[in-house]
Amino acid sequence: MRILRSNRHKYCADGSFMKEFILDTEVTPEFLDFIKHYGSLEMLPGLGEGFYKFEKSDCFSIKGFLNESSFEVRFKKEVMDFTSDFLYSMLYCYRDGKPDFNTLNRRNEALMERVRTRLHGNKS
Amino acid sequence: MLKQENSLIYLNNAATSWPKPPGVIQAVQESLELPFGGGRGTGKTQRDYLTEGRETVAQFFGEESPDTIVFSSNATDALNTLIHGFTASSPEKFHVITTTLEHNSVLRPLHHLEKKGRIELDHISFSNAKVNPEAIIEAVTDKTRLVVMNHGSNVLGSVQDIRAVGEYLHDKDIFFIVDGSQTAGHIPLDLSAIEFDAFVFTGHKALFGMPGIGGFCIRNPDPVLPVRMGGTGTDSGSLDQPGDLPERYEIGTHNYPGIASLIAGITFLQSIGMDALQRRADRQTELFIKELSSEPGITIYNPDPELPIIAFNIPGLDNDDVGYILARKDNIVVRTGLHCAPLLHKEIDDGAGCVRISPSWFTTDEECRIAADAIKEIAHHAYSQI
Numbered sequence: 001m002r003i004l005r006s007n008r009h010k011y012c013a014d015g016s017f018m019k020e021f022i023l024d025t026e027v028t029p030e031f032l033d034f035i036k037h038y039g040s041l042e043m044l045p046g047l048g049e050g051f052y053k054f055e056k057s058d059c060f061s062i063k064g065f066l067n068e069s070s071f072e073v074r075f076k077k078e079v080m081d082f083t084s085d086f087l088y089s090m091l092y093c094y095r096d097g098k099p100d101f102n103t104l105n106r107r108n109e110a111l112m113e114r115v116r117t118r119l120h121g122n123k124s
Numbered sequence: 125m126l127k128q129e130n131s132l133i134y135l136n137n138a139a140t141s142w143p144k145p146p147g148v149i150q151a152v153q154e155s156l157e158l159p160f161g162g163g164r165g166t167g168k169t170q171r172d173y174l175t176e177g178r179e180t181v182a183q184f185f186g187e188e189s190p191d192t193i194v195f196s197s198n199a200t201d202a203l204n205t206l207i208h209g210f211t212a213s214s215p216e217k218f219h220v221i222t223t224t225l226e227h228n229s230v231l232r233p234l235h236h237l238e239k240k241g242r243i244e245l246d247h248i249s250f251s252n253a254k255v256n257p258e259a260i261i262e263a264v265t266d267k268t269r270l271v272v273m274n275h276g277s278n279v280l281g282s283v284q285d286i287r288a289v290g291e292y293l294h295d296k297d298i299f300f301i302v303d304g305s306q307t308a309g310h311i312p313l314d315l316s317a318i319e320f321d322a323f324v325f326t327g328h329k330a331l332f333g334m335p336g337i338g339g340f341c342i343r344n345p346d347p348v349l350p351v352r353m354g355g356t357g358t359d360s361g362s363l364d365q366p367g368d369l370p371e372r373y374e375i376g377t378h379n380y381p382g383i384a385s386l387i388a389g390i391t392f393l394q395s396i397g398m399d400a401l402q403r404r405a406d407r408q409t410e411l412f413i414k415e416l417s418s419e420p421g422i423t424i425y426n427p428d429p430e431l432p433i434i435a436f437n438i439p440g441l442d443n444d445d446v447g448y449i450l451a452r453k454d455n456i457v458v459r460t461g462l463h464c465a466p467l468l469h470k471e472i473d474d475g476a477g478c479v480r481i482s483p484s485w486f487t488t489d490e491e492c493r494i495a496a497d498a499i500k501e502i503a504h505h506a507y508s509q510i
């Protein structure tokens with residue numbers, strides 16, 4: 001999965017930075033099954049095609065509808081320089097419906113260490 | 125019109141009205157087709173938008189003299205001109221009263237001046253969406269020189285008793301600025317019956333003009349120094365800013381298309397009549413309140429608004445998520461978040477923000493019902509998840 005472009009950038013009331021991303025393919029239930037390993041996933045399945053919200057604590061949240069080729073991301077501003085790269089990795093590691101857990105797990109560990117250091121000042 | 129073609133339901137008119145009346149779009153196009161006047165008439169090929177604009181605004185607001193009308197980019201621009209201009213004329217630190225209902229267009233300039241040590245600032249709270257005029261009067265001290273408050277709340281749709289406040293301040297040495305951004309075009313205004321020093325309006329909301337035009341009516345400009353200087357097309361040999369209205373505050377080339385849109389927007393309102401406008405707004409507001417109140421999963425913050433504004437939340441769902449779902453699933457545009465009114469939200473929802481619905485004359489009853497059903501459906505699903 002790839003990001004084709006991003007639209008509508010703005011700072012939100014909670015201080016996060018919001019971007020809308022246009023993807024090269026639709027978000028599927030299988031993709032959500034993949035990313036929920038890296039955060040929490042909430043769904044309101046009764047609403048149309050299914051509203052979902054993915055939260056990667058301390059990093060970013062994603063909201064969108066299943067089967068749509070776009071979603072909205074809110075980045076925690078303080079660590080956005082790290083986490084935006086991870087978002088791209090998360091999509092890159094899901095190619096042709098095949099998840100690459102090994103690569104993303106390594107990147108996730110590295111990311112969270114840097115995020116903890118930046119936000120909390122230690123590596124524990 | 126575009127509205128029918130894409131079936132968008134637009135309920136964000138308290139931010140910027142859409143669609144615009146056909147006459148407004150036509151007026152903007154005509155203004156761009158006409159040659160620029162440059163201070164001298166060119167016979168039949170030109171319209172005096174400035175004079176016509178001031179006369180139209182003054183007549184619509186019941187203000188006796190068109191010469192008191194000053195154009196600006198929007199209400200925020202006007203409020204900055206007035207607040208900073210007033211402060212510039214006061215060498216000593218002074219006391220200012222405002223309210224927690226205000227928009228950041230008032231709160232931020234005042235907060236900036238407070239941080240700079242130029243003013244002492246008091247925010248008067250509200251109850252049931254209203255600021256009690258007595259609370260403002262009680263807050264007045266011998267150092268109070270300025271009161272700034274809105275006429276209509278952009279979140280709770282309540283109309284404040286500016287007449288009572290104005291009557292009290294009238295014989296005091298206190299400058300009274302009223303932000304009429306949300307009431308101008310929604311309720312009949314007779315400014316001649318209200319004591320104030322400056323009344324601010326914006327063109328792009330209920331007056332149906334385009335973004336980029338607003339202004340204020342100022343009765344006594346002496347205490348408000350010009351804080352921006354530049355070309356006015358008059359008295360050009362002098363390096364001093366002209367002191368007379370409107371050149372005292374209007375600098376640079378005017379927004380002629382904006383003024384043309386404002387004239388056409390007001391003309392449209394007059395063709396309908398304020399009574400008819402209010403009747404429709406009241407009916408649609410009541411429809412939303414009744415429908416949303418019937419769903420247990422919805423919290424309404426203003427069950428009795430005087431303006432067509434309804435503020436609510438769905439417990440268990442972030443207000444931004446509700447706006448996102450409405451936009452993406454139902455093609456319904458609402459506004460979410462703090463609505464640039466952070467102090468108000470601290471009082472009603474602990475600063476989390478809410479969802480705001482604001483229909484206009486162009487919103488149909490059927491669209492209101494569709495939107496209410498869509499909101500109730502979201503609430504129903506959210507409620508069943510708890």
